[in-house]
Amino acid sequence: MLFPGKYTYTxxxxxxxxxxxxxxxxxxxxxxxxxxxxxxxxxxxxxxSSREQPVLGLxxxxxxxxxxxxxxxxxxxxSINQGLLLIECxxxxxxxTQGDKVWLDVEKGTISVGSSTFxxxxxPKEILAIRDAGGLLPYTREKxxxxxx
Amino acid sequence: xxxxxxxLAKYAGEKTVTPGQIVTVQPDxxxxxxxxxxxxxxxQPELKEYGIYSKDLPVIVLDHVIPAxxxxxxxxxxxxxxxxxAYKIKYFxxxxxxxxxxxVIEKGxxxxxxxxxxxxxxxxxxxxxxxxxxxxxxxxxxxxxLTGETWLKVPQSIKITLKGHLESGVSAKDVxxxxxxxVSAAGADYCSVEFHGSxxxxxxxERFTMANMGVEMGAKNAVFPVDxxxxxxxxxxxxxxSKYKPMNxxxxxxxxxxxxxxxxxxxxxVAVPHxxxxxxPIKEVEGIGIxxxxxxxxxxxxLSDLKIAAKILKGKKVHQNxxxxxxxxxxxxxxxxxxxxxxxxxxxxxxxxxxxxxxxxLGAHQGVLAPGxxxxxxxxxxxxxxxGCNEAEIYLASPATVAxxxxxxxITDPRKVVRK
Numbered sequence: 001m002l003f004p005g006k007y008t009y010t011x012x013x014x015x016x017x018x019x020x021x022x023x024x025x026x027x028x029x030x031x032x033x034x035x036x037x038x039x040x041x042x043x044x045x046x047x048x049s050s051r052e053q054p055v056l057g058l059x060x061x062x063x064x065x066x067x068x069x070x071x072x073x074x075x076x077x078x079s080i081n082q083g084l085l086l087i088e089c090x091x092x093x094x095x096x097t098q099g100d101k102v103w104l105d106v107e108k109g110t111i112s113v114g115s116s117t118f119x120x121x122x123x124p125k126e127i128l129a130i131r132d133a134g135g136l137l138p139y140t141r142e143k144x145x146x147x148x149x
Numbered sequence: 150x151x152x153x154x155x156x157l158a159k160y161a162g163e164k165t166v167t168p169g170q171i172v173t174v175q176p177d178x179x180x181x182x183x184x185x186x187x188x189x190x191x192x193q194p195e196l197k198e199y200g201i202y203s204k205d206l207p208v209i210v211l212d213h214v215i216p217a218x219x220x221x222x223x224x225x226x227x228x229x230x231x232x233x234x235a236y237k238i239k240y241f242x243x244x245x246x247x248x249x250x251x252x253v254i255e256k257g258x259x260x261x262x263x264x265x266x267x268x269x270x271x272x273x274x275x276x277x278x279x280x281x282x283x284x285x286x287x288x289x290x291x292x293x294x295l296t297g298e299t300w301l302k303v304p305q306s307i308k309i310t311l312k313g314h315l316e317s318g319v320s321a322k323d324v325x326x327x328x329x330x331x332v333s334a335a336g337a338d339y340c341s342v343e344f345h346g347s348x349x350x351x352x353x354x355e356r357f358t359m360a361n362m363g364v365e366m367g368a369k370n371a372v373f374p375v376d377x378x379x380x381x382x383x384x385x386x387x388x389x390x391s392k393y394k395p396m397n398x399x400x401x402x403x404x405x406x407x408x409x410x411x412x413x414x415x416x417x418x419v420a421v422p423h424x425x426x427x428x429x430p431i432k433e434v435e436g437i438g439i440x441x442x443x444x445x446x447x448x449x450x451x452l453s454d455l456k457i458a459a460k461i462l463k464g465k466k467v468h469q470n471x472x473x474x475x476x477x478x479x480x481x482x483x484x485x486x487x488x489x490x491x492x493x494x495x496x497x498x499x500x501x502x503x504x505x506x507x508x509x510x511l512g513a514h515q516g517v518l519a520p521g522x523x524x525x526x527x528x529x530x531x532x533x534x535x536x537g538c539n540e541a542e543i544y545l546a547s548p549a550t551v552a553x554x555x556x557x558x559x560i561t562d563p564r565k566v567v568r569k
């Protein structure tokens with residue numbers, strides 16, 4: 001579990017979420033994670049409920065992107081809405097060993113792991129627009145402002 | 150076109166759409182539960198400036214931690230009640246009405262050919278009555294409250310054809326668990342799942358159980374065709390045919406995958422810890438001792454589920470090592486179960502009947518497990534820690550399996566007692 005359900009209604013801000021992030025999976029995660037880190041994960045990353053605490057938490061600790069074989073649907077949407085990058089690229093996950101240098105090019109749709117480079121499907125423009133605005137809420141605010149004009 | 154393509158084309162105002170295409174839609178309803186409190190707290194300034202999009206759009210049901218277990222929950226409930234009053238929200242169901250997904254169906258808020266989104270992953274349940282429904286997150290719910298619209302990616306579709314008939318003692322829950330076991334928890338990621346074939350043998354209640362668990366294989370939505378069974382159910386809750394327009398997939402629709410199941414070959418199954426897709430035939434887990442049984446929830450807390458369990462428990466006692474918790478999915482179901490005598494049966498057998506809500510299923514309160522304990526549950530998730538304890542185990546099964554196992558104190562094949 002990315003974030004234990006027992007905290008669902010007691011933690012909702014990034015500071016409250018952070019210490020419990022991935023605690024059931026890797027109790028040292030919250031302590032060891034650094035700004036600029038990537039997460040490499042297997043299939044169906046983020047499966048389960050519609051809680052967005054894990055996404056808020058991953059963003060708050062400075063995760064650049066999550067690279068996985070595949071993502072669970074609601075987690076995928078949730079990440080777009082918070083402006084967290086998700087890269088679906090099983091080949092890159094397979095190639096990665098802990099400590100490898102990782103380079104990501106969102107425009108080109110490529111990710112380099114160590115000495116190998118892989119491509120992934122580019123994100124649709126509607127979704128990039130939300131990310132560029134800084135997430136769905138800033139995007140919505142702008143939309144409402146435009147409407148009111 | 151598939152069901153998903155047809156309905157998304159309609160709501161996007163397009164003649165046709167293709168999988169992968171992004172469309173903007175205005176859903177008929179937006180479901181929220183106790184999480185309406187954090188949702189509205191995200192957009193306080195915007196709410197003040199722009200108000201909500203429509204008072205008819207939101208459906209708010211307090212069900213997750215009810216009655217409030219702690220001051221924090223109580224405060225959230227209070228904030229929601231104040232919001233409901235201030236914005237004159239039309240569809241609000243306070244503590245005690247029941248579990249949100251059951252209420253949406255029971256109150257006729259999900260109808261064939263309608264589109265609903267909800268800030269709860271089991272929003273996919275409304276495919277039971279031929280609606281397109283899917284879960285979203287809190288931020289998205291907040292944006293929807295303000296603007297009434299959002300984007301959806303047109304999904305690929307998977308066609309699951311069910312053939313033949315179920316043996317007695319085997320239920321819709323065994324069917325959906327078997328399918329999830331085959332397809333895997335990620336096997337239907339982003340996809341729309343359509344059930345076809347001999348579905349007329351399944352009541353709307355049973356279809357609910359199966360659509361509810363669509364998300365456990367990653368599906369965006371899961372849907373049954375609208376047929377005489379659906380129409381009869383809707384008419385029983387006071388909704389005439391003139392109030393909705395069924396939308397069924399075209400015969401020549403294109404599917405990403407097609408699967409066929411012979412129902413006669415499906416037996417009782419159990420999902421073992423810690424994954425819903427870790428599904429085993431019951432004979433492989435029979436005899437495993439259990440300390441708690443949970444009968445009910447949004448997956449299996451309807452009258453027909455309680456009836457099956459009451460039939461098994463009638464005149465028997467729950468095993469001394471087991472706590473049996475019964476969770477009717479709504480007040481209406483609870484009341485019907487009182488009238489039918491099922492509640493009396495559960496109490497006489499030594500069970501505890503809980504208020505209609507989500508409580509133990511998500512480990513919030515009312516039935517949290519202790520380290521080393523095992524729970525056999527009719528709910529939809531058995532993730533590690535789901536029922537509030539990391540060192541506990543959750544097994545998922547049908548109401549019949551849970552009821553008989555509660556008496557025996559061990560996981561037991563319900564076919565031992567269930568005869569048609």
